[in-house]
Amino acid sequence: MSGNDSNKKFYNTVPLDVFQSLTRQGGFDECIDLELIEKHIAASATIMEVGAGYGRCVDFLLTKKQDAKILAVEQSPQFSKVLSEKYKNQSRVQVIHEDIKTLVVSDTLDIVLWLFSGLLDFSKEEQPIVMKRLRSFLKNEGKLFIDIPQLAELTVAKYTSAQDIVMETPYGNISTFLPAFKDIEVYALQAGFSKVSVIHYLTTTQKKRSIFMLEV
Numbered sequence: 773m774s775g776n777d778s779n780k781k782f783y784n785t786v787p788l789d790v791f792q793s794l795t796r797q798g799g800f801d802e803c804i805d806l807e808l809i810e811k812h813i814a815a816s817a818t819i820m821e822v823g824a825g826y827g828r829c830v831d832f833l834l835t836k837k838q839d840a841k842i843l844a845v846e847q848s849p850q851f852s853k854v855l856s857e858k859y860k861n862q863s864r865v866q867v868i869h870e871d872i873k874t875l876v877v878s879d880t881l882d883i884v885l886w887l888f889s890g891l892l893d894f895s896k897e898e899q900p901i902v903m904k905r906l907r908s909f910l911k912n913e914g915k916l917f918i919d920i921p922q923l924a925e926l927t928v929a930k931y932t933s934a935q936d937i938v939m940e941t942p943y944g945n946i947s948t949f950l951p952a953f954k955d956i957e958v959y960a961l962q963a964g965f966s967k968v969s970v971i972h973y974l975t976t977t978q979k980k981r982s983i984f985m986l987e988v
């Protein structure tokens with residue numbers, strides 16, 4: 773097993789409080805990423821989150837006055853259970869316990885969120901394939917948001933071992949591939965997006981991050 777599937781053990785076994793503390797260490801718990809993109813998603817009718825975890829982003833969306841339908845896609849059985857329990861009385865939220873690599877959607881969407889390094893969980897080969905898939909989920913005016921750390925601003929077109937990062941944890945290893953900014957632009961073009969823009973920012977724990985907005 774390799775690529776995204778090899779990371780499932782971690783997400784299926786990491787205790788919720790440990791995962792939440794990683795979110796805090798990353799400086800995402802106050803949702804600065806979502807604050808930054810809020811104006812672009814405020815008027816949307818349908819928002820999908822890829823890998824909804826324990827509902828950090830869904831909670832943020834629910835605090836806003838917008839009435840968008842929220843599709844929370846999550847492959848991990850334990851996180852899906854947390855999400856299903858948490859939102860069982862929320863008619864706006866649909867929890868979808870599936871793998872994004874094989875998920876089929878019936879209606880096209882306004883927004884897809886793939887935040888907090890979600891893309892990195894996929895190998896270099898998988899990333900452009902999933903990107904194409906997400907593009908196919910979107911309406912003609914749809915937007916995909918992708919958040920990655922700002923470590924791989926390569927100036928030469930070659931890959932370095934620093935982009936293949938393995939995190940060893942007591943709950944299993946996480947193998948990630950950190951794309952360069954240029955890779956995101958290439959994936960976007962290949963997937964059929966017409967415009968790419970980027971917001972660089974610091975999280976509340978001073979981590980340098982970038983959010984890419986890909987427009988259909």
Ligand SMILES: C[S@@+](CC[C@H](N)C(=O)[O-])C[C@H]1O[C@@H](n2cnc3c(N)ncnc32)[C@H](O)[C@@H]1O
Pocket residue numbers: 776783795821822823824825826828829845846847848851870871872873887888889890893
């Ligand atoms: C880094 S966490 C991000 C959690 C959440 N999006 C946030 O911003 O707080 C990545 C999440 O994506 C989920 N995930 C990884 N691969 C997936 C896949 N193929 N399909 C659906 N979810 C996936 C993981 O189980 C995990 O919950």
